[in-house]
Amino acid sequence: MTVRKVSLVPSALGRGVLAGACAAMFLASAAQAQGLKSYDSTKKDFWEHPPADWFLGDETQAQKGLAPDASPALPASMADLEKNLKAIKLPKGFKISVYADGVNSARQMAWGDKGTLFVGSFGVGTVYAITDKDGKKEVKPILKGLKMPTGVAFRDGALYVVDIDKILKYENAEADLDKMPEPKVVYNDMPSYVAHGWKYLTFDKEGRLYVPFGPPCNVCLAPTSLSQVRRINPATGEAELMAIGVRNSVGGDIDPRSGDYWFTENARDWVSDDLPSDKLNHIGKIGAHYGYPYCHQGDMLDPKYGKGRQCSEFTPPALKLGAHVAPLGMKFYTGKQFPAEYSNNIFIAEHGSWNRHKYQGARIMRVTTDPQGKNVKQEVFASGWLTGAKSFSGRPADILLAKDGSILVADDWAGAIYRISYGK
């Protein structure tokens, strides 16, 4: 097996990566013919400050009003959370409860060795530590003023946090949560833009981090340092390219059976309500191309970038998850509390739609698969956070296994962590 090493330049958007191909992102003449804006994407500046088109679409009459939802600014009250959870449907024998409230814009979660639950966040720039105090959960902001610290991971006593364009390491992180140590930058070859720059971190068994690098656009042929998943050794700063042709992947996990990385991927927007499907991918071979921006969902050529291409050139998804369901964090279930058939199943937190006239997702899916990624099926595990055609009571953003075999769910809309357990 050949491992392709990434040739890493000091800046992720550095020299040599602006291949001539990206000038084709927006052909000025074609754009002008349609009365659209035109861009010069050959300059580094363009990729550091990408245009805002990804969330604005073309704004035709049919697309009008499909902009991303702003989540509530403040976390939901305990009374509202309890009311919301009454509407959540689960398989027989499971129940859901509030684990912690007041966790504004909660995203990825990670356990410390001493039982601290670390939680990243989106726009509020905060990392929280949740601990037990007098039989209650205490939610403490331990890091503030970071840029989109959505991703957190923990290993050998150290907390790792993504601060948009660098990965920070806080050694001995649980020693004093009121006074976090100065972090060390363990990796900084990352872009500084926000759009699809938010990311989760996943450790493999050997202590290397899987890190997605999304393109700062809806659909574009980005520089070769983007639209990919890297595997980074935080001890040495070395990175390997594990998957290319990947759009906005947020979460992933290691299959406990094979050690392979699986990851969710959010497909392009502005095609239609039902196309293309978001994806669950499996890295069966290193450096494979997953299709973006040429081919979506394994079998749909892009209306523009698909020209002269065939989907058979690319690695198809292990599973189509559905259009605009927005899969984020995912975990293989390795606990003992749930019935035996849940062993090694994948739970996926679906954040739910914005670019769809009637929202879907905002639920937790259960996926069964063999280690090779064959025979993959999904079913709804937890639902009920959609409260109308375009309204949520919550949006699942990540899943984490708890020591007792229950699972925790981070909700960045309601600003809370839930616990789903089985049995008594």
Added chain:
Amino acid sequence: MKLTRSINQVARCALLAGSLALCMTASRAAADLAAGAAKAEACAACHGQDGISPMAGSPSLAGQPEGFLQWQLVYFRSGTRKNEVMQPIAASLSDDDIRKLAAHFAALKPPPRGVNGAAEPAMFSVGQRLAKANRCAACHKDDYAGEKAAARTGGQREDYLLKALRDFKSGARTGGGVAAMADAVYPLGDEQLRALAHFMAHQP
């Protein structure tokens, strides 16, 4: 002034509401508004007694979307948005304070039409074209009244609009979770920012 209106609402509610439950909900909302009004006394010096700012560089808050107001206070409090005056004030606010303040300013009557005087036609039409080309209405709505986390830009002070646009452009302010405004404004030159501010100040 606000307080009187709240009390009137309670009185009207007591007189007219057929349902007691409805009346209780409304009076609780009115009580919250009154609490917000009391809390907002301190804001008046810079943001105006009626939420319409008399001070250069300080925005009008009247009629801003509740979500937008809450978010800005949350950003000031968490240090994501930087401002020497607002950060220390926001640092002392609880979630509940933020809810009440936002409800108070959102319920105030937005700046009246023509609040910023007559528009300069040439500059206005440049701004109008820019607003269309940059699809400002996608988030700020067709009447620029804003919605959810997107600000009411129509009728805002022109000097403040220009300051906000320049702050987004320079990266001093990112514009929330998805950095929408920072991306939207980056390609525009200062002349264009001036025209946009002029156009927005004279909306709707």
